Amino acid sequence: MADGGTKAGVEDPGFGLYVHWPFCLSKCPYCDFNSHVRETIEQARWRGALLRELDHAAAESEGRRLTSIFFGGGTPSLMAPETAAAVIERAATLWRLDPGVEITLEANPTSAEAEAFRGFRSAGINRLSLGVQALDDAALRALGRRHGATEALAALRLAREVFPRVSFDLIYARPGQGPAEWRAELGRALDEEPDHLSVYQLTIEPGTAFHAARRRGELAVPDEDAAAALFDATQEVLEAAGLPAYEVSNHARPGQASRHNLTYWRYGDYLGVGPGAHGRVTRAGGKRATRRHRAPEAWLKLVEAQGHGTREETALDRELRLAEMVMMGLRLSEGVPRGRFLRELAAAPEEIFDPARIAAAAEAGYLALDRQGLRATAAGRRRLDALIRHVLEGAALDAAA
Numbered sequence: 271m272a273d274g275g276t277k278a279g280v281e282d283p284g285f286g287l288y289v290h291w292p293f294c295l296s297k298c299p300y301c302d303f304n305s306h307v308r309e310t311i312e313q314a315r316w317r318g319a320l321l322r323e324l325d326h327a328a329a330e331s332e333g334r335r336l337t338s339i340f341f342g343g344g345t346p347s348l349m350a351p352e353t354a355a356a357v358i359e360r361a362a363t364l365w366r367l368d369p370g371v372e373i374t375l376e377a378n379p380t381s382a383e384a385e386a387f388r389g390f391r392s393a394g395i396n397r398l399s400l401g402v403q404a405l406d407d408a409a410l411r412a413l414g415r416r417h418g419a420t421e422a423l424a425a426l427r428l429a430r431e432v433f434p435r436v437s438f439d440l441i442y443a444r445p446g447q448g449p450a451e452w453r454a455e456l457g458r459a460l461d462e463e464p465d466h467l468s469v470y471q472l473t474i475e476p477g478t479a480f481h482a483a484r485r486r487g488e489l490a491v492p493d494e495d496a497a498a499a500l501f502d503a504t505q506e507v508l509e510a511a512g513l514p515a516y517e518v519s520n521h522a523r524p525g526q527a528s529r530h531n532l533t534y535w536r537y538g539d540y541l542g543v544g545p546g547a548h549g550r551v552t553r554a555g556g557k558r559a560t561r562r563h564r565a566p567e568a569w570l571k572l573v574e575a576q577g578h579g580t581r582e583e584t585a586l587d588r589e590l591r592l593a594e595m596v597m598m599g600l601r602l603s604e605g606v607p608r609g610r611f612l613r614e615l616a617a618a619p620e621e622i623f624d625p626a627r628i629a630a631a632a633e634a635g636y637l638a639l640d641r642q643g644l645r646a647t648a649a650g651r652r653r654l655d656a657l658i659r660h661v662l663e664g665a666a667l668d669a670a671a
Contacts, residue, residue: 282538283532283533283536283537283538283539284337284338284368284529284530284532284533284536284538285331285334285335285336285337285338285365285533285538285539285540286336286337286338286339286340286530286533286534286538286539286540286541287324287327287336287338287339287340287361287540287541287543288339288340288342288530288540288541288542288543288544288547288548288549289320289339289340289341289342289346289357289543289544289547290304290342290343290344290542290543290544290545290546290547290562291341291342291343291344291345291346291348291349291544292304292305292306292343292344292544292545292546292566293305293306293307293308293311293343293344293345293348293566294306294307294343294344294345294348295307295345295348295378295416296414296416297414297479298413298414298415299413299414299478299479299480299483300413300414300441300472300473300474300475300478300479300480301478302475302476302477302478303343303344304344304545304546304564305343305344305345306344306566308566311348313349313350313352313353315570316349316353316570317350317352317353317356317357319569319570319573319574320353320356320357320543320544321356321357321360322573322574322577322578323543323544323562323573323577323578323579324357324360324361324364324543325360325364325577326577326578327541327542327543327549327578328364328365330541330549330551330553330560331365331539331541331551333365333366334365334366334539335365335366335367335368336361336365336366336367336368336371337368337370337371337372337529337530337533338371338372338373338374338529338530338533339357339358339361339371339372339373339374339530340373340374340530340531341354341357341373341374341375341376341395342376343376345376345377345378345383346375346376346377347375347376347377347378347383347386347390348383351386351389351390351392351393352393354375354390354393354394354395355392355393355394358373358393358394359394370529372396372397372435372528372529372530373394373395373396373397374395374397374398374399374528374530375390375395375397375398375399376399376401377390377398377399377400377401377425377429378400378401378415378416378417379400379401379402379417379421379422379424379425379426379429379438380416380417380421380425381417381421381424381425383425384424384425384428384429387428387429387432387433388432391432391433395433396433396434396435397433397434397435397436397437397528398429398432398433398435398436398437399436399437399438399439399468400422400425400426400429400436400437400438400439401415401438401439402422402426402438402439402440403415403439403440403441404419404440404441404444404455405419405422405423405440405455405458405459406419406451406455407419409444409447410422412444412445413441413444414479423462426438426462427462435465435466435526436464436465436466437464437465437466437467437468437528438459438464438466438467438468439467439468439469439470440455440456440459440467440468440469440470441469441470441471441472442469442470442471442472442497442500442501442504443471443472443491443492443496443497443500444472444491444492445489445490445491445492446490447492447500448496449499449500449503452500452503452504453503453507456503456504456507456508457507460507460508460511464513465513465522465523465526466513466520466521466522466523466526466527466528467508467513467520467521467522468519468520468521469504469508469519469520469521470519471497471500471501471519472491474489474491498652501652502652505648508521509521514603515603515651516602516603516604517531517535517601517602517603518601518651518654532602534598535598535599535601535602536598536599536602536610537550537591537594537595537598537599537610537614538550539551539552539557541560542560542561542562543562544562544569545562545563545564545565545566545568545569545570545579546561546562546563546564546569547561547562548560548561548562549561550586550594555585556585556586556591557585557586557591557614558583558584558585558586559582559583559584559586560580560582560583561580561581561582561583562578562579562580562581563579563580563581564581588615588667589665589667591614591615592614592615592622592662592665592667593662595610595611595614596644596658596661596662597658599644600644600645600646600650600651600654600657600658600661601651601654602645603645603651604645605638605642605643605644605645605646606619606643606644606645607642607643608641608642608643609643610643611643611644615667617667619639619643619644620639622665622666622667623639623644623661623664623665623666624663624664624665624666626664627660627661627663627664628661628664630660631650631657631660631661635647635649635650636649636650636653636657637650637657637661644661
């Protein structure tokens with residue numbers, strides 16, 4: 271199965287490659303990603319740098335089987351299709367490509383970018399993720415998007431003609447949004463018969479234009495209770511349409527879950543290349559975290575000078591591995607299987623967590639710990655941050671060592 275949904279897939283999280291393209295045509299007011307606006311981009315120079323860092327990263331993972339490649343950003347559909355092709359071709363020489371390798375490109379649904387879809391398909395992209403964000407023109411303007419709803423739907427329909435798999439994103443809990451309007455918008459999205467939807471709550475992040483506007487009293491978003499009602503409406507509408515949530519913000523029909531993102535959530539290994547890209551790689555001695563320099567020009571100069579733009583590489587101790595594994599895994603409806611605790615920490619969950627805390631969360635209907643592993647219930651995923659804190663505060667890894 272393409273989503274790794276078999277029992278073996280859950281036990282084998284896969285091995286992924288993330289490629290960061292940091293450039294956008296404009297900066298959205300809610301965005302705190304590592305994205306930058308530049309008047310000109312030297313495509314050939316950037317292509318060469320990505321390939322050089324790819325060669326360097328391969329030394330960390332010789333002999334691995336690559337199950338997914340993800341071009342993220344920024345807006346990677348602004349790169350030349352030749353760059354995507356070159357990265358894919360180089361990856362195929364550096365690793366063994368899984369026969370069902372998933373290769374995703376993030377794109378904006380503007381008509382200009384849609385013109386490049388066939389070029390990216392020829393380059394080897396087999397899954398497109400479209401940043402639609404809303405199907406309401408006024409909302410799109412408020413979100414700083416450069417497309418309208420009609421243009422987005424046209425791009426979505428073209429993408430489905432070109433790519434075997436297509437996903438698109440929507441944002442809810444927007445200013446002034448209520449459940450009735452949101453249900454209607456979800457209905458319009460479902461009219462397109464999607465196989466995968468990513469549905470994110472609008473969050474106001476420090477350093478963004480929206481954060482500054484809220485501090486000035488110029489922006490009001492739904493409060494916690496209103497946002498929870500919108501979340502509940504999302505689950506109800508999409509589950510009834512055959513797209514249940516396999517992760518807190520991601521919904522898919524059977525076999526259509528994002529294989530690359532499942533590698534993250536199942537705490538598998540992945541490499542990150544490009545400005546600001548993160549990675550997690552297991553080698554002799556344990557799992558290590560890598561981070562590339564964030565500033566595009568600084569990263570580019572470093573790669574050209576030394577072959578990579580690594581800013582930091584650190585060994586992850588057992589406490590950090592536990593925290594990351596739980597924070598990622600409880601986002602999934604499947605939770606964290608027992609075998610993953612044994613693989614990462616050489617300890618069963620009963621040896622790690624405070625039984626009184628687990629029992630209290632289970633009695634409240636938020637958590638389950640059984641022979642399969644640890645998982646949050648639907649009610650628990652609704653309040654996931656608090657639940658994760660509750661579980662980890664009671665962890666005792668020293669006793670399990």
